[in-house]
Amino acid sequence: MKTFILFPVFVLIISTNICAQSYRGAELRTHESFTYGRFEVRYKAAAGSGVLSNFFTYHDYTSPCCEEWNEIDIEILGRYTNDIQTTTITPGQKIQNSHTKLKFSPADSFYTYAFEWTPEYVAWFVDGKEIYRQTGEHIATLVYGQKIMMNIWAAEWENWVGTWNEKQLPFFAYYDWVAYYTYNPGNGDSGTDKNFTLSWKDEFNSYDADRWGKATHTFNGNRVLFTKENIVYKDGMMILCLTDDTDLGYVDKVAPGLLWARLNKNIVTARFTERINPDDAIDIGKFSITPSATITNIELLKDQRTVRLQIEEPQPEQKYKLIIFTIRDDFETSNTQAYDVVDIIRDKPLQFPLKINAGSDISYKDYLPDQSWGYETEYGHMDGYHRKYYNSEVNGTEEDSLFLAQLEEVVQYKIRVPNGVYNIQLGFAELELNTVGKREFDVWVEDSLIFYDLDLVRDFGYAQVARYNAQNVYVSDGVLDIYFNNWISHPVINSIVVDQSATGLPDNKPNLPRKSGLGQNYPNPFNPQTTIALYLESKSFMELDVYNLLGKKVKLIFAGEKNAGQYKFNFDSQNLSSGVYFYRLNARSSKGVITEYKKMLVVK
Numbered sequence: 001m002k003t004f005i006l007f008p009v010f011v012l013i014i015s016t017n018i019c020a021q022s023y024r025g026a027e028l029r030t031h032e033s034f035t036y037g038r039f040e041v042r043y044k045a046a047a048g049s050g051v052l053s054n055f056f057t058y059h060d061y062t063s064p065c066c067e068e069w070n071e072i073d074i075e076i077l078g079r080y081t082n083d084i085q086t087t088t089i090t091p092g093q094k095i096q097n098s099h100t101k102l103k104f105s106p107a108d109s110f111y112t113y114a115f116e117w118t119p120e121y122v123a124w125f126v127d128g129k130e131i132y133r134q135t136g137e138h139i140a141t142l143v144y145g146q147k148i149m150m151n152i153w154a155a156e157w158e159n160w161v162g163t164w165n166e167k168q169l170p171f172f173a174y175y176d177w178v179a180y181y182t183y184n185p186g187n188g189d190s191g192t193d194k195n196f197t198l199s200w201k202d203e204f205n206s207y208d209a210d211r212w213g214k215a216t217h218t219f220n221g222n223r224v225l226f227t228k229e230n231i232v233y234k235d236g237m238m239i240l241c242l243t244d245d246t247d248l249g250y251v252d253k254v255a256p257g258l259l260w261a262r263l264n265k266n267i268v269t270a271r272f273t274e275r276i277n278p279d280d281a282i283d284i285g286k287f288s289i290t291p292s293a294t295i296t297n298i299e300l301l302k303d304q305r306t307v308r309l310q311i312e313e314p315q316p317e318q319k320y321k322l323i324i325f326t327i328r329d330d331f332e333t334s335n336t337q338a339y340d341v342v343d344i345i346r347d348k349p350l351q352f353p354l355k356i357n358a359g360s361d362i363s364y365k366d367y368l369p370d371q372s373w374g375y376e377t378e379y380g381h382m383d384g385y386h387r388k389y390y391n392s393e394v395n396g397t398e399e400d401s402l403f404l405a406q407l408e409e410v411v412q413y414k415i416r417v418p419n420g421v422y423n424i425q426l427g428f429a430e431l432e433l434n435t436v437g438k439r440e441f442d443v444w445v446e447d448s449l450i451f452y453d454l455d456l457v458r459d460f461g462y463a464q465v466a467r468y469n470a471q472n473v474y475v476s477d478g479v480l481d482i483y484f485n486n487w488i489s490h491p492v493i494n495s496i497v498v499d500q501s502a503t504g505l506p507d508n509k510p511n512l513p514r515k516s517g518l519g520q521n522y523p524n525p526f527n528p529q530t531t532i533a534l535y536l537e538s539k540s541f542m543e544l545d546v547y548n549l550l551g552k553k554v555k556l557i558f559a560g561e562k563n564a565g566q567y568k569f570n571f572d573s574q575n576l577s578s579g580v581y582f583y584r585l586n587a588r589s590s591k592g593v594i595t596e597y598k599k600m601l602v603v604k
Contacts, residue, residue: 023169024248025153025224026231026240027215033059033145036183038196040114041150045076046171047107047303048273049162050154050223051242052077053173055113057146066093070144072122073097074113078171079162079382081105081303083411086115086124086132090141099411100124100131101444101483108302110176116191117142118183123192130192132487150175151215152230152240154223160383163374164223167257167273171242172250177203204238207231255337256329260375261322264347264416264478268309270322271375275304275330282307282586282595285551288323289344291315297596304330310596320344347416348378353499354415358427359405360386367495370407373414384410389431396465402495403429403465409490413482415498417475424470424480427495430456431463441491444483445470453487472501516540518585518596521571525601528574532557532583538564540589546571547582547597554581573602 034057045053054075061068073087082105087097104111114125122142123133152173155161181188181196188197202208214228229248230241239250247253254274261270268289280286281300289295289311297310314320323341328334356379357367373380388405397403406429424445433439436458443451450470460466473480480498484491519533536542542562546555554576557569571583582597 021218021223021225022245023154023166023224023242024227024230024245025151025222025242026228027149027151027153027226028212028231028238028240029058029149029215030147030211031213032211033147034180035143035145036117036119037199038114038116038179038181038183038191039072039148040112040179040181041074042110042112042176043150044108044110044174044176045106046078046152046173046242047081047105047305048078048168048171050078050158050164051152051168051171052155052161053150053152053171053240055150055178056148057117058149059144059146061144067091068144069093070142070146072115072117072142072146074115074124076106077161078107080412081107084113084124084126084131088122088134088138088142090138094138096134096138098132098486100126100485102126105303110174114191116196118185118195148178148180150178150238150240151226152242153226154242156221156223159372159385162382165259165273166244167259169242169244169254170247170252173240175204175238175240176236177201203236204233205236207233207238252329252331252333252335254329255335256327257337257340258322258324258342261342261344262347262375263314263320263344265418266311266313267478268311268320268322268344270307270309270342272305272307272327276300276307277328277330277334278304278588280327284595284597286325286327288325290321290323291318293320296598299594299596319346345376350378350415350417350498353497354379356415356496356498357402357405358407358410358413358496359402359494360388364402365399367402373412379415380413381407381410382412382414384408387432392431392463394429394431394463394465395461397429403427404431406431406492406494408492410484410493412484413493413496415480415496416478417480417498419476419478420474421501422473422475422480423499423501424473424482425495425497425499426468426470426482426493427497428454428456428460428466428468428492429463429494430460430492432492433457433489434462437488439489439492440487441489442483442485442487443468443491444481444485445473446475446481448473456492516585516587516589516594516596518583518598520598521583521600525603526573527603529570529572530600532569532571533566534569534585535566536562536564536587536589538589540564540587542585542587544569545584545586547584549580549582557583576602578602578604 041055056073059070071089075085082102084100089095112127116123121135179201180199182199184197185195188195190196214231215226218225232239232250256276257273259271282298294312295309299308328336355367357364358370361369363369371380373382384407390404394403440453440455516537521530521532543559544557584597586595
């Protein structure tokens with residue numbers, strides 16, 4: 001939760017004639033309240049900006065807010081593809097939370113999450129591995145019985161959860177099972193130090209009305225009203241649904257649409273409102289770019305919501321639109337989008353060295369102002385707010401104003417850059433807390449942990465400017481990512497400087513694996529035979545086929561599973577007339593789906 005929430009978040013009941021929520025969410029909660037123990041769940045979260053799907057415990061207090069507040073949370077924010085937020089809230093609504101960088105997207109598959117609540121600590125786990133632990137005086141105030149809860153809702157605080165767009169509806173979060181272990185120190189058989197014993201596990205094969213209740217309330221800051229109809233049991237899962245106020249339950253009657261599209265060099269990246277049918281996603285005939293731009297390759301990313309279209313060289317300054325035709329979603333009963341169109345946003349190349357005044361939304365000297373990250377921006381933060389300390393003094397710099405304003409509670413920072421190697425300088429100054437142990441956080445740049453348990457007062461001194469240089473950072477996806485994991489209090493940062501490296505790949509950088517793809521056939525033109533070479537990055541189910549100019553498949557060369565490696569296939573055009581043809585590789589693997597087309601010419 002966020003420190004600016006001033007009202008009970010999960011139980012403040014507001015009658016529907018007062019509250020004008022136009023969307024419907026869901027919350028399942030136990031009748032019984034629990035104290036110490038291990039609380040475990042396996043679920044797949046909802047993906048999308050503005051939505052949360054959670055697992056938590058909460059004390060239904062009766063005292064005035066917030067004298068008996070007790071809450072322990074696992075919160076998955078749909079805006080992130082690799083993050084989990086873990087939180088305790090104690091009497092007085094005192095919030096202690098952290099974000100942890102994950103190696104996966106919680107919306108892509110089922111993962112197991114847990115937390116242990118004991119008199120000495122609260123610790124959180126992902127797939128059995130501890131990721132975060134809270135100790136300290138506030139743990140002793142977690143003493144009230146708490147109900148086990150799961151919910152899906154949409155928060156109004158867009159800085160925290162991201163921009164809301166109802167085109168994304170409906171959302172679904174899938175819960176496979178929940179388990180509760182009693183705290184049994186010295187006599188258990190599970191969890192940390194075998195101090196927990198399994199009490200019960202609900203596999204969600206059906207609704208257990210003796211154990212669970214379905215919520216019908218809302219609270220301030222929530223866009224949705226919880227409704228019983230949006231809790232559905234199906235296929236051994238409990239599914240929480242977030243819908244409009246008409247089509248309730250596990251129902252999707254909405255066709256997929258385009259949220260946005262961006263052009264970088266000759267790659268158009270497009271985002272859909274929901275998961276789309278994999279075959280439609282890579283069908284070159286279902287996409288068009290106007291004014292005319294030939295699409296030569298389509299790749300569907302692992303999230304099944306994002307595609308990358310390779311086009312022939314775009315015209316400078318030309319404004320393009322992306323059009324889609326008859327694309328289905330990936331729901332059980334598919335919905336088909338007959339037509340949708342969005343303007344393609346062109347990247348605006350940043351100048352290097354790039355300097356960002358991360359602590360302020362105004363520029364300073366040659367430092368650009370900070371801003372929020374979004375599909376329309378070239379750089380910006382996700383979560384966080386600016387705080388100024390202009391009555392303070394800072395040491396170790398002549399750029400005082402730069403370090404008297406800082407970005408606090410940031411979770412991620414993103415910058416669009418050309419693929420390549422960069423040198424990054426991060427600037428910090430602690431001006432709020434002057435005691436060791438009051439603020440500790442990690443900093444990641446791409447996949448490298450550059451600071452573990454950074455305490456600015458301990459490591460550099462209070463009001464002392466600290467600059468850190470990360471050298472030879474390799475970016476391969478067009479976005480430089482900086483991540484912040486907090487242990488105590490919230491991360492802070494004052495400045496970011498990014499410069500392109502003139503030395504190329506660092507010597508100790510391992511060679512990156514080649515991407516799956518097609519080589520040009522040889523000979524070309526040909527009659528009647530040619531050879532087609534291709535490379536598979538990983539074990540894949542692949543299809544290699546040939547199409548004419550009308551988009552009709554005229555020959556299947558190969559369909560089947562192949563291990564990673566280089567392959568060559570012979571193609572005989574004996575039954576084809578002269579002309580231009582396309583040959584296509586479609587490869588599906590654990591890394592996603594890739595489709596690539598190349599031209600060849602038959603001459604007879």
